[in-house]
Amino acid sequence: MTREEIGDYLEKLFDKKDFKRSTRDTYKRWLLKLHDFYSNKKMSELTFEDIEKYTKQLISRKLASPDSLKQLIFAVNFLYNTELNRNFKFYNVKIPEAKRKEKDYLTQEEVIRLIDFIPHKKQKAIITTIYACFLERKEVLNLKIEDVDSANKLIYVKSDNADPTRECILSDKHLKILRDYFKSVNPKPKVYLFEGQTPGNPYSGTSLLNALKKNVKDCGINKQITPTTLRKSAIKHMIELGVPLLTLLKELNLNDYKTYEIYNEFCYENYKINFSPLDKIVVKPKLHEFDLLDIEELVLDIKNEELKDYLKEAVSCLRVGALRAGVIFIWTAGIRLIQQRIIKNYPLKQINEELKVIYPKAKEIKTINDFSFVKDDFTIQLSNRLDMYDKFQKNELINSCLGLRNKCGHPSEYNPHPNKVKAFIEDMITLVFNEK
Numbered sequence: 001m002t003r004e005e006i007g008d009y010l011e012k013l014f015d016k017k018d019f020k021r022s023t024r025d026t027y028k029r030w031l032l033k034l035h036d037f038y039s040n041k042k043m044s045e046l047t048f049e050d051i052e053k054y055t056k057q058l059i060s061r062k063l064a065s066p067d068s069l070k071q072l073i074f075a076v077n078f079l080y081n082t083e084l085n086r087n088f089k090f091y092n093v094k095i096p097e098a099k100r101k102e103k104d105y106l107t108q109e110e111v112i113r114l115i116d117f118i119p120h121k122k123q124k125a126i127i128t129t130i131y132a133c134f135l136e137r138k139e140v141l142n143l144k145i146e147d148v149d150s151a152n153k154l155i156y157v158k159s160d161n162a163d164p165t166r167e168c169i170l171s172d173k174h175l176k177i178l179r180d181y182f183k184s185v186n187p188k189p190k191v192y193l194f195e196g197q198t199p200g201n202p203y204s205g206t207s208l209l210n211a212l213k214k215n216v217k218d219c220g221i222n223k224q225i226t227p228t229t230l231r232k233s234a235i236k237h238m239i240e241l242g243v244p245l246l247t248l249l250k251e252l253n254l255n256d257y258k259t260y261e262i263y264n265e266f267c268y269e270n271y272k273i274n275f276s277p278l279d280k281i282v283v284k285p286k287l288h289e290f291d292l293l294d295i296e297e298l299v300l301d302i303k304n305e306e307l308k309d310y311l312k313e314a315v316s317c318l319r320v321g322a323l324r325a326g327v328i329f330i331w332t333a334g335i336r337l338i339q340q341r342i343i344k345n346y347p348l349k350q351i352n353e354e355l356k357v358i359y360p361k362a363k364e365i366k367t368i369n370d371f372s373f374v375k376d377d378f379t380i381q382l383s384n385r386l387d388m389y390d391k392f393q394k395n396e397l398i399n400s401c402l403g404l405r406n407k408c409g410h411p412s413e414y415n416p417h418p419n420k421v422k423a424f425i426e427d428m429i430t431l432v433f434n435e436k
Contacts, residue, residue: 006035006043013083027075034076043079048088051076055093069095104223105233105266108240112300115177117219123211125181126194126203130227131234133157133168134252137209137227141202143193150175165253232266239267242319283320292318295330295425298433304340307333323421324408330425331376331405334432338383339371346386354385376402393431401427 001009007028014024035043037054055072058064064072073090080086106114111131118124130140139157147156148170155168170178182188189195194203208227216225238248245267249260292315299311310333318326342351348365355362355374358381363373371379377398384394404424407414416424 001042003032003035006032010079013079026071027078030072030075031079034072044084046080048086048090051080051088051090052093055095059096066096104225105229105236106221106223106225107233108237110221110223111230111233111237114216114219114221118215120211121177121181121184122194122203123215125177126208127212127215127230128174128177129155129193130230132171132174134231134234134238135168135227136231137205140227141192141194141205141208144191145189145193148178148193166251232263235263236267283322294429298429302433304337307337310336318421323416323418324414327405327408327416327421327424330428331401334401334428335376335379337432338379338388339368341388342379342383342386343368345388350386351382355382357385358382376405389431396427397431400424401431 077090153170155170190200192202196203310329314326314329359378380397
């Protein structure tokens with residue numbers, strides 16, 4: 001058979017299996033290479049030893065990567081074992097292990113920075129949707145306008161036959177980004193949520209990839225990110241937020257064990273068990289008892305890294321029900337922010353004069369670190385004398401917020417009620433963390 005005849009023969013075999021185009025092309029390419037290598041033999045006459053010899057030649061001359069060699073094995077297994085009923089032991093062919101490549105992914109902070117940076121509203125909406133809904137490139141480009149259910153805060157991700165396969169939560173932040181995009185785009189999309197230059201046709205995958213790479217680079221992130229790695233980043237972040245990996249993969253209809261292994265390695269990296277349950281204390285999360293949304297939004301929005309570290313510690317404590325520790329970290333971040341505003345907005349002479357009125361023995365303030373010698377209630381009184389806070393706000397901070405912080409910080413049996421902590425967080429956000 002000629003090369004062309006073999007190609008036609010293989011296509012007929014592929015038709016029986018309804019192989020995807022990518023699979024057809026890969027199998028045909030390798031089988032034709034095998035034919036060219038043994039051009040003096042019929043393909044049906046090749047033995048296992050012939051194929052093994054060809055494989056060893058590729059390995060010794062480094063003509064194919066381990067992944068490519070696996071494709072070759074799949075191709076010859078299909079032809080010789082599945083179609084020609086041979087019993088070749090291809091699993092005995094030794095293929096070099098592929099070197100594990102470190103995969104780039106974005107941290108949550110990098111994702112937030114990227115989304116905030118993107119100036120183009122359509123690109124911002126597409127990239128946000130991939131991350132927020134764990135979508136593959138094809139899934140996000142196939143979304144239709146009708147798939148966005150803003151009333152029920154859901155996005156429906158459909159398969160090729162248009163049956164809903166899963167529902168994705170549509171958060172308020174995500175919905176706002178989509179609405180901003182939809183208001184700005186002209187002409188309005190007709191069919192797909194994200195359309196290209198031709199009305200009624202979806203945005204192209206190449207345009208999406210180029211837009212993502214450009215925005216990642218322009219916002220100062222030196223990583224190679226694709227829609228797939230952005231999706232994987234979102235999955236990794238959900239695991240870091242405490243969602244069980246198996247539960248999440250089931251939600252995404254990723255049910256085969258191989259996929260689980262891949263994501264398990266990606267999310268947990270080289271994690272190894274190195275302790276006994278006898279040596280650790282189990283602390284069960286109490287998320288159902290406490291709403292962290294307000295403080296979590298604050299952490300995501302705040303730019304000051306020092307304050308963000310304190311607030312992230314607070315969130316970690318609150319998630320496991322350590323309310324007293326959470327209060328202390330939030331207060332520490334808040335009082336530090338007040339100190340920063342005092343130093344930034346008022347002359348040192350005025351600061352020290354007003355502090356002396358409150359506390360005559362106070363050490364002179366020269367830098368922000370000198371506030372470590374000033375009690376927190378004196379700092380709040382100072383902010384009142386500098387007109388940062390009125391009398392009511394000052395009393396609220398000292399009596400309610402600092403009062404709760406002191407109860408939580410002193411050794412006692414005191415254990416604040418979640419509602420009390422929630423009120424404390426609301427007061428701190430309103431009086432301190434919101435820009436004045």
